[in-house]
Amino acid sequence: MQATSQAFQRNVSAALQNPALQKALKNIKIGFVRKRAAAVAKLPEFELLRDAGCELKNHVLDHLDFYLERFEAKVIESGGQVHWARDAAEANQIVLEICRSVNARLVTKGKSMISEEIGLNEFLEAHGIRPVETDLGEYIIQLRHEHPSHIIAPAVHLNRDQIADAFQAHHAPYGFTERREEPRALLDEARQVLRQQFLRADVGITGANFCVAETGTTVIVTNEGNGDLTQILPRVHIALSSIEKVVPTLEDVSLLLRLLARSATGQELSVYTTFSTGPRRRDDLDGPEQFHVVLLDNSRSGMLGGEFQDMLRCIRCAACLNHCPVYGAIGGHAYGWVYPGPMGSVLTPQLIGIEVAAQLPNASTFCGRCEEVCPVHIPLPKMMRHWREREFARHLTPAAARFGLGLWAFVAQRPKLYRLATNLGAWLLRRLAASKGRIRSLPLAKGWTAWRDLPAPQGRTFQQQWAARRENRL
Amino acid sequence: MTTSPPRVGLFVTCLIDLFRPTVGFAAVKLLEAAGCVVEVPPQTCCGQPAYNAGDRATARSLAQQVIAAFEPFNYVVAPSGSCAGMIKRHYPSLFADDPDGRVRAEQLSAKTFELTLFLNDVLGVERVDAHYAGTVTYHDSCSGLRELGIKAQPRRLLATVAGLELRELEESEVCCGFGGAFCVKYPELSNRMVSDKAAHILATGADTVLAGDLGCLLNIAGKLQRDGATIKIRHVAEVLAGLTDIPAIGEPEGDE
Ligand code: SF4
Numbered sequence: 001m002q003a004t005s006q007a008f009q010r011n012v013s014a015a016l017q018n019p020a021l022q023k024a025l026k027n028i029k030i031g032f033v034r035k036r037a038a039a040v041a042k043l044p045e046f047e048l049l050r051d052a053g054c055e056l057k058n059h060v061l062d063h064l065d066f067y068l069e070r071f072e073a074k075v076i077e078s079g080g081q082v083h084w085a086r087d088a089a090e091a092n093q094i095v096l097e098i099c100r101s102v103n104a105r106l107v108t109k110g111k112s113m114i115s116e117e118i119g120l121n122e123f124l125e126a127h128g129i130r131p132v133e134t135d136l137g138e139y140i141i142q143l144r145h146e147h148p149s150h151i152i153a154p155a156v157h158l159n160r161d162q163i164a165d166a167f168q169a170h171h172a173p174y175g176f177t178e179r180r181e182e183p184r185a186l187l188d189e190a191r192q193v194l195r196q197q198f199l200r201a202d203v204g205i206t207g208a209n210f211c212v213a214e215t216g217t218t219v220i221v222t223n224e225g226n227g228d229l230t231q232i233l234p235r236v237h238i239a240l241s242s243i244e245k246v247v248p249t250l251e252d253v254s255l256l257l258r259l260l261a262r263s264a265t266g267q268e269l270s271v272y273t274t275f276s277t278g279p280r281r282r283d284d285l286d287g288p289e290q291f292h293v294v295l296l297d298n299s300r301s302g303m304l305g306g307e308f309q310d311m312l313r314c315i316r317c318a319a320c321l322n323h324c325p326v327y328g329a330i331g332g333h334a335y336g337w338v339y340p341g342p343m344g345s346v347l348t349p350q351l352i353g354i355e356v357a358a359q360l361p362n363a364s365t366f367c368g369r370c371e372e373v374c375p376v377h378i379p380l381p382k383m384m385r386h387w388r389e390r391e392f393a394r395h396l397t398p399a400a401a402r403f404g405l406g407l408w409a410f411v412a413q414r415p416k417l418y419r420l421a422t423n424l425g426a427w428l429l430r431r432l433a434a435s436k437g438r439i440r441s442l443p444l445a446k447g448w449t450a451w452r453d454l455p456a457p458q459g460r461t462f463q464q465q466w467a468a469r470r471e472n473r474l
Numbered sequence: 475m476t477t478s479p480p481r482v483g484l485f486v487t488c489l490i491d492l493f494r495p496t497v498g499f500a501a502v503k504l505l506e507a508a509g510c511v512v513e514v515p516p517q518t519c520c521g522q523p524a525y526n527a528g529d530r531a532t533a534r535s536l537a538q539q540v541i542a543a544f545e546p547f548n549y550v551v552a553p554s555g556s557c558a559g560m561i562k563r564h565y566p567s568l569f570a571d572d573p574d575g576r577v578r579a580e581q582l583s584a585k586t587f588e589l590t591l592f593l594n595d596v597l598g599v600e601r602v603d604a605h606y607a608g609t610v611t612y613h614d615s616c617s618g619l620r621e622l623g624i625k626a627q628p629r630r631l632l633a634t635v636a637g638l639e640l641r642e643l644e645e646s647e648v649c650c651g652f653g654g655a656f657c658v659k660y661p662e663l664s665n666r667m668v669s670d671k672a673a674h675i676l677a678t679g680a681d682t683v684l685a686g687d688l689g690c691l692l693n694i695a696g697k698l699q700r701d702g703a704t705i706k707i708r709h710v711a712e713v714l715a716g717l718t719d720i721p722a723i724g725e726p727e728g729d730e
Contacts, residue, residue: 012663325649329666363660365653365667366526367616388528397528401659409524409532412488413539418518422492437726438699447658451665452696455493455724462486462495466514 001119001147003352005336008359015330024157025331031153032322035266036373043262053259054377056252057313060244061304067213067246068295074216078278080291088118091296095120095205095238098292099129102236104202110220110227111135112207113151113316114240114296116338117351120205131205132197134226136190143170149332151339152264152318157331160186194226204230204288208241209315210256211293214249217277218293221260221270228274237288239276242296244312256315259375263317299350307386311346313376318343320370320380326363335360342370342380349387358396361387419463426457426464480597482510483547485540485561485586487554488519489688490709494723497688500715501553501589508597515543520552522560523654525568534568538575541565541582549596550586553711554687555618558588563621588618589711590686594627601634604716611643611680612710613671613694615687619647628686628710635713643683644674652693668697675705682706682722684713695724 004011015021040046060067072082085091091114099107107124109115109131121131121142133142137155141148143166148154155163160181167189168179174193180186206227208218218239220227231237247253261267280287303309321327321341332340337357339347345360361384370380391397397405411418433439433456442449459465482505486498498514505512521536540561544550552558562583569575593599610632618624632640651657651667658664671694675683683698683705685691695707706722721727 009660009662012660016662016666325651325667325670326663329663363656363663365616365649365651365656365664367649367653368620369616369647369649372620385526385528388526389530390528392528392530401527401655405524405527405529405532409529409536412518412521413532413535415516415518415539419516422488426492435726437721438696438724440700445658447661448696451661452668452693452700453724455692455695455699457493458495458720460495462491462498463514463516465495466498 001116001122001338003337003356005348005352005357005360008334008336008363011334011336012330012363015334020159020162021157021331024159025328028156028322028328032265032318036263036319036322037266039262039266039268043258046262049255049259050375050377053256053315053375054313056247056255057315057376060247061309061312064243064246064304067248068243070213071211071216071246074213075278075291075293076216078216078291079281080216080278080293083292083294085294085296085298087298088296091118091240091294091298092120092123094294095240096124096127096129098236098238098290099124099203102202102290104129104236106197106201107131107203107205108197108201108230108234109133109138110204110206110222110230111138111154112205112240113148113338114207114242115205116148117298118240118296120240132194132201134194134198134230135222136187136224136226139190139194140166143167147333147338149340150318150321151316151341151343157333198229198233201230201234203236203238204232204234205238205240206231208239208245208293209260210253211241211246211295212248212250212253213246215277217250217275219253219273219275221257221273223265223271225272228272231274231276231288232286235288236290236292237276237279238292238294240294240296242298243300244314260315260317263319263373263375303350308346308350308383310378311343311350311383313378314343314347315376316343317375319373319375320378323369323373325365325367325369342384343378346380346383346387354387354391354394355396358387358391361385361391419461422461423464426459426461429454429457430459432456480510480548481546482512482549482551483544484512484514485517485520485544485550485552485557486514487552487557487688489692490553491517493692494688494709496717496720497553497709497711500709500711500717501551503715503717504589504593504602504711505551507603508593508599510549510597513547517543520557520560522557522564525560525564526654530568537561537565537568537579541578544582545578548585549592550582551589551592552586553589553709554689555588555615555622555624556687556689558586559617559621561586588622588624588686590628590631590714591622591624594630599631602631602714602716604714605636606682606713606716606718607637608682609639609641609678609680610682610684610713611641611675611678612646613643613650613675613683613685613690614646615685615690616649618686624686628684631714632684632710638713641678641680643678645670650690650693652689654689657693664693665697668693672697672701672703676703680705682708682713684708684710686710691723699724
């Protein structure tokens with residue numbers, strides 16, 4: 001996916017002026033924020049679970065090599081294969097080769113953010129293999145040639161009309177010539193179209209929320225059951241995951257599942273939680289003939305031991321997106337790459353470079369709501385600040401901002417000069433406000449006065465007045 | 475009791491120093507009424523703008539300046555959750571590679587408090603001697619709320635202001651969009667956030683909106699007043715100290 005993070009400011013303007021998007025974003029509050037709050041309120045031990053989840057992930061990250069090797073051994077033991085991919089290109093190639101080995105033409109896909117990260121759909125299409133998304137949201141945006149705008153609700157930016165349009169434009173070949181608008185009817189239509197794909201697919205590709213080291217199992221959670229059909233019906237199942245998703249035991253999975261569903265959708269558990277261990281065994285009723293796990297690094301190992309390691313605890317619940325006032329204002333596409341919201345503002349610079357993604361960690365007020373809800377206590381604001389530090393150290397900060405900061409710093413480090421400057425500033429701003437108490441337009445602070453008045457200083461500065469008061473007292 | 479009264483160094487904050495000295499005097503009044511001896515050592519800024527811009531060197535240098543100026547006091551009190559949060563939660567991390575500096579930063583951190591939290595939790599002040607005839611609503615500024623746990627303290631104190639009725643604000647814990655440099659670096663985003671905040675504030679029907687951080691208040695006032703709203707905007711300390719004869723934020727003088 002071509003990143004547009006550099007055009008963040010333009011993306012923001014466009015998003016704010018897109019009424020359909022703005023309307024759709026309102027649903028997040030009702031659909032996610034309130035439901036999460038209710039689910040958390042019902043579970044007294046939720047805070048303890050968060051601490052435990054955080055500790056568990058820290059433990060795994062400290063022993064990542066050990067658990068990954070164990071996981072691989074167990075997958076092989078159960079008849080599957082593990083493929084290690086250093087980067088997106090390797091991961092795509094691995095998937096392509098597996099597909100080619102079985103002459104695959106049609107591939108069904110469960111929802112996978114790793115697939116988005118590596119641009120798998122485009123890659124497969126370019127090589128003559130047709131990928132069909134089976135998660136309803138993913139399917140809709142695939143029809144519209146879009147990318148997900150949210151990590152668990154990929155089509156959250158769309159409304160019913162837009163979905164009806166997309167179906168009408170694409171479903172005629174399947175016998176659906178009439179436009180339908182009723183949600184249930186749209187769902188049934190998608191189901192019937194997708195069912196044909198499920199039955200015809202040669203390979204099924206899913207993500208994996210967790211990879212269990214003790215059993216070699218991959219785990220996915222879905223609410224539609226599409227993941228199950230994707231991985232059970234075709235001859236080959238490929239689970240795409242990344243190295244930080246490994247956990248030691250099934251018991252650990254149960255801990256993280258309790259955190260994940262509540263944080264994500266306010267559910268106690270997702271509707272389907274599917275465990276896959278190896279290919280179909282002799283006495284199994286169904287299942288694939290081949291089971292492959294692709295484990296992607298893509299610069300994650302470079303985060304180990306550094307100031308971004310904590311980010312690898314992320315379980316992709318999207319609570320930080322749902323609670324972020326910036327995400328809530330602009331949606332996911334404005335971020336310009338695969339991962340939006342606070343988690344994306346930390347992860348994206350690592351994955352595609354701070355030069356391209358510099359705007360993302362800057363576009364935050366550090367309000368801290370993301371960290372407050374993160375089920376594994378990731379200090380997202382702190383890590384966005386680390387990116388700003390790197391940017392500043394590498395002189396990537398825009399020149400005007402740097403100059404302003406430098407001037408301010410020079411003065412602020414000299415209290416006498418500072419008092420002089422603020423006395424003057426207070427006087428000047430008051431003159432500009434005349435007697436109105438506020439300033440409507442200030443050329444040097446256009447960013448402020450384009451949208452709001454600037455309240456004028458009351459009079460002399462506090463320190464001036466305090467000094468005068470003390471003199472009077474003495 | 476033989477103990478001498480606590481000596482408090484008031485960290486007035488750069489915004490209050492420049493824009494709203496009344497808040498500084500309100501803090502002094504409240505602290506003195508609670509039996510503190512208040513002093514105001516020479517000061518500039520806590521360094522947060524540099525810290526959040528990624529300029530650690532400047533942030534650290536300003537932190538050293540603050541630490542040196544405020545070390546002699548029993549307590550450091552700021553009428554701002556944001557600046558108090560900077561000193562309390564972030565100063566120590568600026569000295570990760572300087573053990574002595576870190577110890578000094580931690581010592582300062584331990585005795586630094588936001589005003590309403592200090593009055594209520596540390597000094598045990600349960601009531602204030604003030605009167606305010608009006609319905610107010612309260613915005614929970616992010617740093618105070620999430621870094622310092624300020625939520626109940628200002629409400630407890632406001633509940634003792636004679637004549638005051640508090641009407642809670644929908645989404646009071648959602649950011650107003652100020653964010654320091656954020657509001658001028660991302661003005662459209664900031665405008666959208668403060669517009670939402672302003673709408674919630676007006677929906678309460680309160681005649682005054684209060685908060686504990688001047689940055690948020692300037693932002694909220696600037697938006698409400700640009701849109702022609704007449705609701706009054708004040709720092710919570712002004713109301714708690716009864717300094718409400720003075721025009722509210724952004725209001726012209728001489729109306730009285
Ligand atoms: S950073 Fe935390 S809140 Fe955000 S998606 Fe990851 S686990 Fe969820």
